[in-house]
Amino acid sequence: MGQFRDVQGFIRNANEAQNLQELSGVLDGMSRSLGFRYYALGHHVRVVSGTLLQIANYPHSWAERFAERGYLADDPAVTACQKAIVGFLWSDIHLLIPLNERQKTILSESRAAGLGEGFTVPIHLPGECSGSCNFVTTFGKTIGASVLPIAQYVGCFAFEAARRLAQIAGEQSSNCRAPTVPHLSSRQLDCIVLAARGKSDTDAGQLLGISNQTVHQHIETAKRRYGVATRTQLIVRALFDSQLAFRDIIRR
C-alpha cells in the first residue's frame, strides 16, 4: 500500500532530521503528497522565556498579517483544539465552537490570502502547552476523507519530531542536560493538586483524611525535593514535569 509506505518513509525522515529546517522540508514534501499545499506546526501559547515551537510554510503575506495582528490567540482552529482530541476539518470548526466576529474575520482573511480547506491535528500533552499540526490546501481545493487518518498520524509524528529537536536545541543552548524529575509520592501529589485548586491546608486535610500539619509537611517535603521556595513554584514545576495535569486542577 503506497500511502502507508509514504508515511513510514516520512516517520523515518522526521526522526532522522537534525534540525527544524530539515524537518520543515520533510513535512512540506509529505503534506504536498497528501494533497495539501501548506502546513503549520507549533505550540499555541507564547511562553515568557524560551522558544515557541513554530514551523510553517504559509504565504509570507498571511504569516506577517497573522503575527502582526496577534491572530494566534484567537485563531479558530487553535480555539477548536480545546474541544477536540483528534483532527478536524476547518469547515467543521463551527460544529466545535461558536465563531465570534474576529474569528470569522480571520477565516475570511485566510481565504483571501489563498488558504483553502484545513485539517488540524490537536496535540495535548500533560503538563505542556497545547499545540497542533495543521495542513491546508490552496483556496478552492477540497480534501478527500481518506487522507485524514493519514494526516492524523503525520501530524502526531511531525509534532514529536519537532518537540525532540526543540528540546535538543534548548539543552545545547543552556549547555546542560534536562534535569531529572524529582520523585513525589502520591500523597504529596494529592496535596499539591488541592493547593493548586485553592484549598487551605485545613480543607485539604479534611478531604484527604489527614491533619493540616501533615498536609503542610507533604508540601514542604515536595518543595525541598524541587529546591523551590514557594507553593506557586512547586505547582508550576510539577505541571511542567507532567507530575500532574491541568485537568487535575481545572474542572470544566
Next chain:
Amino acid sequence: MHRDRKRLFVDRFKWDVKVIEGEFELDEFDTDDAVYLIETDPSGNHLASVRLLATSRPHLLSTVFHSLCDGPIPTGDDVMELTRLCVSPEIASPEAARLCNLMWVASVEFALLFGVSQYTGVSQAQCLSSLLSAGWEIVPLSLPREIHGQLTGAIVIKITPETLRRARARFGYRYPVLEVIPQTKAA
C-alpha cells in the same frame, strides 16, 4: 483485575468483549501463558495491570485485529503483545496517571529483563502523541482505521536500554519498579 477490567473496558469504554458471570472481563488469551504486570494496594487489591502475550501463539493482533495490519505482523520470541492496560476506574487522576506511567515503566523493565525487543499493540489515535512524548520509539503497522467510531491503529514499540532511561527520567523513577513473582501453575 478481571473485575476492574470489566468496569473499565465494558462499562466505561463500551468495548464489545466477553464478560464472565456478569462481572469479569476475561477472553481466550487470559491463559496460564499470559504474563500480567500488576500493582496492588497493601491488602492485595488490584490497582493497575497490563497483559503481555507471547506472539508465537495466537494473540489479538494475529486474530481479532488482524485486519488492522497492512503487512506482516512482527512475531517471535523477542516480540510480545501488550494489551489490556487497565487502571482501576475508581482511582482518580493524578493517581490514575501515576499508575498508568508505572505500568509503562514496568513494561519496559520486563522487556529488558526477559529479552523482549518489541511490543506490539493497538492504540487509539488520540493516545499516539502522549505515547510518543514518553520517549517510546513507535512504528505504525498500518494507517489508522475507524473502529467503533475511534481512529485505531496497530503499532510496534521498540524497547532499548535508552527507552528505560528516558521513561525513568520522564516519570521520576530512580530504581526498578518490577518485582518478579514466578507463576505457580494451577493444576
